[in-house]
Amino acid sequence: MKTLITNGIIIDPDTRQMGVGSVLVENGTITARFDGQLPADASVRTAPGTTVIDASHKLISPGLIDLHVHLREPGEEHKETIATGTRAAAAGGFTVVACMPNTRPAIDSVATIQHIAQAAARANNAEVLPIAAATVGRSGKELSPMRELVEAGAIGFSDDGTPVSDPAVMRNVFEYIKMLGVPYFGHCEDMVLSKGWGMHEGAVSNRLGLPGYPSAAEEVGIARDIALAELTNSRLHVCHVSTAGGVALIRAAKERGVKVSGEACPHHIVLSDRWVLGWLDDQAKAENEPGISLNATTRPPYDTSTRVSPPLRTEADAEAVLQGLLDGTLDFVATDHAPHSRVDKEVEYRLAMAGITGIETALASMLMLVNRGQMSLIDLIVKMTDEPAKFLGRTSTTLRVGARADITVIDPQMVWTVEADKLFSKGKNTPLLGQKMRGKAVLTMYKGHITHQE
Amino acid sequence: MSLPLIAPHNPWMATATRKRRHVLDLDDFREQEIIDVLDSAVSMKEILGRSVPQVPILRGKTVANIFYEESTRTRLSFELAARTLSASVMNMTAKGSSVEKGESLIDTIRTIQALGADIIVMRHGESGAPYLAAQHFRGSIINAGDGRHAHPSQALLDLFTIREHLGQLKGLHVVIAGDVLHSRVARSDIWGMLRCGMQVTICAPSTLIGDVQMWQASHPGLKISYDLDTLLPHTDVLMGLRLQKERMQAGLLPALREYSTYFGISAERLEQLPKHAIVMHPGPMNEGVEIMPEAADSPRSVIETQVTNGVAIRMALLYRLSGETQA
Numbered sequence: 001m002k003t004l005i006t007n008g009i010i011i012d013p014d015t016r017q018m019g020v021g022s023v024l025v026e027n028g029t030i031t032a033r034f035d036g037q038l039p040a041d042a043s044v045r046t047a048p049g050t051t052v053i054d055a056s057h058k059l060i061s062p063g064l065i066d067l068h069v070h071l072r073e074p075g076e077e078h079k080e081t082i083a084t085g086t087r088a089a090a091a092g093g094f095t096v097v098a099c100m101p102n103t104r105p106a107i108d109s110v111a112t113i114q115h116i117a118q119a120a121a122r123a124n125n126a127e128v129l130p131i132a133a134a135t136v137g138r139s140g141k142e143l144s145p146m147r148e149l150v151e152a153g154a155i156g157f158s159d160d161g162t163p164v165s166d167p168a169v170m171r172n173v174f175e176y177i178k179m180l181g182v183p184y185f186g187h188c189e190d191m192v193l194s195k196g197w198g199m200h201e202g203a204v205s206n207r208l209g210l211p212g213y214p215s216a217a218e219e220v221g222i223a224r225d226i227a228l229a230e231l232t233n234s235r236l237h238v239c240h241v242s243t244a245g246g247v248a249l250i251r252a253a254k255e256r257g258v259k260v261s262g263e264a265c266p267h268h269i270v271l272s273d274r275w276v277l278g279w280l281d282d283q284a285k286a287e288n289e290p291g292i293s294l295n296a297t298t299r300p301p302y303d304t305s306t307r308v309s310p311p312l313r314t315e316a317d318a319e320a321v322l323q324g325l326l327d328g329t330l331d332f333v334a335t336d337h338a339p340h341s342r343v344d345k346e347v348e349y350r351l352a353m354a355g356i357t358g359i360e361t362a363l364a365s366m367l368m369l370v371n372r373g374q375m376s377l378i379d380l381i382v383k384m385t386d387e388p389a390k391f392l393g394r395t396s397t398t399l400r401v402g403a404r405a406d407i408t409v410i411d412p413q414m415v416w417t418v419e420a421d422k423l424f425s426k427g428k429n430t431p432l433l434g435q436k437m438r439g440k441a442v443l444t445m446y447k448g449h450i451t452h453q454e
Numbered sequence: 455m456s457l458p459l460i461a462p463h464n465p466w467m468a469t470a471t472r473k474r475r476h477v478l479d480l481d482d483f484r485e486q487e488i489i490d491v492l493d494s495a496v497s498m499k500e501i502l503g504r505s506v507p508q509v510p511i512l513r514g515k516t517v518a519n520i521f522y523e524e525s526t527r528t529r530l531s532f533e534l535a536a537r538t539l540s541a542s543v544m545n546m547t548a549k550g551s552s553v554e555k556g557e558s559l560i561d562t563i564r565t566i567q568a569l570g571a572d573i574i575v576m577r578h579g580e581s582g583a584p585y586l587a588a589q590h591f592r593g594s595i596i597n598a599g600d601g602r603h604a605h606p607s608q609a610l611l612d613l614f615t616i617r618e619h620l621g622q623l624k625g626l627h628v629v630i631a632g633d634v635l636h637s638r639v640a641r642s643d644i645w646g647m648l649r650c651g652m653q654v655t656i657c658a659p660s661t662l663i664g665d666v667q668m669w670q671a672s673h674p675g676l677k678i679s680y681d682l683d684t685l686l687p688h689t690d691v692l693m694g695l696r697l698q699k700e701r702m703q704a705g706l707l708p709a710l711r712e713y714s715t716y717f718g719i720s721a722e723r724l725e726q727l728p729k730h731a732i733v734m735h736p737g738p739m740n741e742g743v744e745i746m747p748e749a750a751d752s753p754r755s756v757i758e759t760q761v762t763n764g765v766a767i768r769m770a771l772l773y774r775l776s777g778e779t780q781a
Contacts, residue, residue, distance in 0.1 A: 198581065203671035206664070207481075209581035209603025209641055280481065282461035297463040300589055302582030346560055348580035350601075 001049055002026045003448070006038050008055030008409060013062060013386035014398040016378050023060060025405040028448035033401055053443060055409050061381050062397035063095025063406030063446065065388040068160075068185070068239055068263060068334035069359060071097075071128070074115055075104025080339040080426045082116060085359075086125035088337070088425035090451035092359040093441025095126050095406035096388075100185075101133040102161040108133040108144040113152040125451045127406075129155045129392070131185055134173045140164050143176060150180045155392060158185035160239060161309075163221055165191060167228065174234035183235040183261070183391075188221030188246070189310065198350035200273040200311040208276060208301065210350060213311050219245040226253045226260055237391070238262040240336045242310040244320030251329040261391060263334040264325045266365035267308060267356050267431075270294065272315045275306045275431050276349075290415045291364075291371045291438025298434055304345045304352035305431045308338070311354075325383060326375060332387035333380075335362045339427020357427040361418055363410065364437035370412075371438065377412075409443035414454070416440055460484060466588065476588050476595045477771055479604035480645040488650055491770050492614050498769035501538065502762075512541035512776055518571035520562065521598070522548040522578045527737055527761050528598050528607070532575045535768035539776075544571060563587045573775055576600075581638075594775040596768075602636050608736050609642035611767040613650060615760050616691055619732050624651035629685050631717055632695025632744050633662045639736045640695060644673050657682050658717060661706040682717055686726035693734040694719045694745045710743050721748040732756050 003025040010021040010033075024032035024044060032044070045052050066089065072080040080088075082099075089097050099116065101107035107116070113130050120128035132154035136142045138161070146157060157177060163186065164170040177184055194217035199205050201212020222238055226249060229236035241247055241262045250262045271294075274281050278299040288295035299305075306312055324330040338355025345352050358365070366384070369375040385397040399407065415438050420428040444452040460467065460482055467482040468474035480488070501509055517536040521529055529545075536543045544566070548554065553562060559578075566574060572593045576584055581601030588595045599605040617623050628647055634640040634656045647654045655677040656663060663669065666678050679685055686692070697713060707713050719733060727733075733745075733755045741747045750757060 201668075202665075203668050206668050207641075207672040209601050209638060211602075277461075279463040279465070280461050281463075286463055297461065300585055302585045343558075346558070346586075348559060348578070348586060349582040350580055 002047065002051070003445070004044060004050050004052045005055050005060055005407065005409060006045070006052060008058045008060035010060045010399060011378065011381045012398045013382045014396050016382070018378065021060070023399055023407065025407070025445065025448045028405055030399055030401055030403050030405050033399065053409070058442065059410040059412060060399065061408045061410055062385045062399055063408050063444065064093045064363065064384045065096040066094045066335050066337070066359060066362070067098040067332065067388050067391065069097045069099055069337040070102065070339065070355070071099040072103060072339060073119060074112065078426070079341050079344070082119035082128060083123040083125070084424060084426050085337070085339070086120065086123050086128060088359050088423065089126045090444045090446065091424045091441065092361070093363050093408040093410060093444050094359060095408065095444065095446045096129065097126050098129040098131050098155060100131055100158060100160040102138060106133040106138045107131070108136050108138070110148055110152040113149060113154060117153060124446070124449070126446055131156050131158050131160070133157065134159050134164055134184060135169065138162065140166055140169055143172060146176055146180060150182055154182070156182040156185050156237070158187065158239070160185060160187045163187050163189050163191065167224060170225065171228050171232060174228050174232040174236070178232060178234040183237040185237045185239050186221070186225045187239055188218055188225050190217045190220040193217035193220060197311070199276050199307065200313045202273060202314055204273045204276055215243040215245055215313065215317070218243050218310050219249060222246045222249045226250070226258055229260060230258045233259070235259045239334070240265050240268065240310055241321060241324065241330055242268045242313045242317060244317050247320045247324035247329055251324065254329060262324065262330040263332055264321045264330045265334060265336045266358055266362045267312065269318050269322050269325070270365045270368060271306070271312050271431060272318050273312045274315070275312055276303070277301055278303055288436050290436040291368055294432070294435050299431065302349040303431065304347065304349055305356065305429045305433070307349060307352045307354050308356045309354035322369065322374065326379065331391060333362065333366060333383045334388070335359045337425070339425050340429045345429050355429060357423070357425050357430045360423055360425060361430060361432050361437065363441060364439045367412060367439035405445055405448035407445040408441050410439065411442045412439045414438065414440045414442065473777070474774060476584070477606050477775065478584050478588065478595065478597045480606045480609050480642050480649065483646070483649065485649050485651070488610065488613065488646060491610055491767070491774060492617060494770040494773060495614050495763070495766040498773070499763065499766035501769070502766060507538055508540060509538065510540045511773055512536065512539035515572045515776060516542040516544060516570050517573045517575060517772065518544040518546065518566045519575045520546045520566065521576070522553065523599070525577055525598070527764060528577065531761070531764040532598060532768050535765050535772055538765070539769055539772055541772070544569065559583060559586060560590045563590045567591055567593070573772060596771055596775070599638050601638065602641070603638050604642045605638040606642050607764070607768055607771055608639050609646040610771070611760055611764040612643055612693070612734060612736070613646050614767055615734065615756055615763050616732070618763070619756055620690060620730065625653070626690040627653040627655070627688055628691040628693060629655050629657055629682070629689045630693045630695065631657045631682055631719065633697050633701060634658055634695065635662050635664045636698070636701070637695050643693070644676055648673065648675050653677070655679050655685060657685060659707060659713065662701065682723065683726065686723060687728065689727055690731050691734060692719060692727060692731060695736065696738060697740055697744045714743055718743065719745040719749045721746060721752065724749055724752055724754055727754070734760060736760070
């Protein structure tokens with residue numbers, strides 16, 4: 001059984017080169033690569049048992065990697081399961097995801113890691129890398145059995161959803177993981193400053209009368225964790241950076257050599273707090289030109305799909321997060337895909353669970369930046385493949401002979417509409433419902449088998 | 455900067471060809487619509503003065519008052535307004551209802567719809583709750599106060615009372631003194647007053663205002679001050695706001711005494727106002743804190759008139775949403 005993907009534009013993140021070529025996949029591995037146009041009569045096309053997939057005018061990228069998703073299993077299978085979440089990942093073009101430990105129970109035992117590994121193997125849609133809880137039950141008190149967890153497959157630790165509030169406990173987490181060589185994924189928030197929050201604190205929250213989550217609540221959290229990472233010479237990865245101040249703190253820390261990295265979520269770049277105004281926003285460009293602009297005025301005000309933690313910030317913050325991604329302050333794109341059920345979201349705004357599902361819209365959201373000329377295509381692919389791979393300690397994602405066949409074929413021109421019943425995720429909680437997007441993964445291959453095809 | 459335009463994408467607001475569906479805040483009222491409501495309330499006030507104050511305008515209609523937070527004047531005045539217009543009235547308070555058993559807002563709204571309500575008047579502690587209700591109700595919603603966000607009928611009755619006493623709105627200077635940061639009354643008043651061409655200054659300790667740039671961006675044209683005494687000689691309307699005692703516990707204020715010293719509406723401060731100026735308060739008052747009894751009872755005080763006018767304004771709003779043609 002062979003699969004031949006022909007005549008697409010192959011993107012090599014390693015060398016930052018792009019060129020027409022074809023890739024042959026056998027038994028889960030890339031066994032040949034043909035640069036240049038593959039002739040119609042090439043013998044490789046007609047070899048027995050070969051399926052040929054024409055990728056003309058499409059991009060052939062290494063499989064996308066998302067190091068921040070919530071798969072909700074075990075414990076909240078009504079929101080998402082490992083099977084549905086990874087199926088959604090495949091639809092979004094992802095072949096590797098890292099799942100956060102705020103499940104029920106939290107991922108703080110080897111048994112839970114084994115459950116995830118088994119469920120992921122059964123689904124076989126994507127590689128699932130567990131991030132385990134830093135503290136037992138994510139309670140912020142006692143350290144989880146971190147060495148055991150790493151041996152069982154945890155790639156790092158986090159109490160994501162919340163910070164480790166006690167700075168002394170946080171220090172101990174940093175000290176302990178240093179021995180294990182894995183990062184702490186920080187949900188950086190001062191929960192006293194953000195207490196009772198509804199949305200980002202600013203002009204929009206003031207107009208809507210919603211209690212604010214000030215930028216400073218994130219900045220104080222990031223500053224504290226940077227100080228503790230610096231003190232312990234340990235590795236801090238700042239999740240979902242949403243503020244201009246947070247980007248600046250990480251930039252300054254990197255410059256002085258702190259082992260810190262950061263991630264940017266598409267919703268913090270392409271959306272802003274003005275989306276909470278919905279159709280009350282009289283200054284929004286009410287136009288949805290696929291691949292260029294989104295229309296923030298199609299939804300009612302206080303639409304709970306816009307409630308996420310950290311919250312959608314101002315357009316200036318979004319610009320700073322993008323700049324951080326471009327200049328390397330923020331290392332890669334991660335979705336913070338956070339599915340919720342209708343019951344969690346069809347409530348009063350401030351009471352709605354925080355979270356946006358993004359794994360199926362991330363690529364199209366980020367391609368908007370490419371279409372607008374704010375980011376190069378190669379930079380985007382690097383930020384969604386090679387950078388997260390390097391973060392994991394993997395050498396390269398480039399589609400070379402011998403590499404695992406994790407491949408995403410992207411049609412950058414395909415126009416599609418985000419519709420609840422077409423999303424594979426159980427979570428339909430995205431403000432992008434109804435928006436026309438441009439660009440989609442039309443074929444996703446994980447370990448050589450097709451996990452998604454349009 | 456000027457007040458932002460009304461968003462053209464809002465399907466619930468009134469246009470030349472479409473009647474208003476809901477009253478959720480004044481931010482989607484044009485000046486003319488506000489004036490229309492005030493004019494209509496003049497007729498309603500006349501009805502209230504009759505020996506038999508009842509007209510059949512809403513006969514056959516059902517108004518449901520659902521109150522998730524306590525209220526005296528707003529609930530009673532909406533009820534009186536509905537009864538004066540001959541509507542059937544249902545009352546629900548969260549206490550003692552299925553809300554205590556965990557019923558969601560949407561389910562409560564659907565239940566009330568199934569019982570035949572045409573108009574729901576709702577008070578809720580969460581900002582934006584009426585917008586959620588409006589998406590799940592076929593009739594009309596009137597926001598009777600949501601969280602810190604809006605209290606449009608209060609703002610309209612304030613405008614009505616000012617116009618009644620001072621003969622006009624445009625150009626007058628209103629000073630709103632007190633906890634504007636947490637006040638839905640202030641937020642709706644500011645929209646309505648700016649829209650009607652009034653000058654508005656909010657005056658409070660900085661912890662009860664928050665970021666000045668934030669206010670200037672969210673309510674362009676609004677002025678902000680920390681010094682009540684310098685404003686008084688240039689004030690046509692002085693409005694106090696209730697100061698909740700929890701604010702002090704939350705560390706927003708050093709002491710009630712300090713607040714009262716610098717921001718309390720006292721008889722001495724009234725002396726500094728121009729002769730024609732009036733004093734208002736949306737109630738309930740903390741007498742001795744944000745307003746002294748001598749000020750509340752002074753001839754300048756129109757606080758009781760506000761309550762009476764509230765019924766007329768609420769009649770005007772119910773009438774406006776009831777589908778009848780313009781008076």
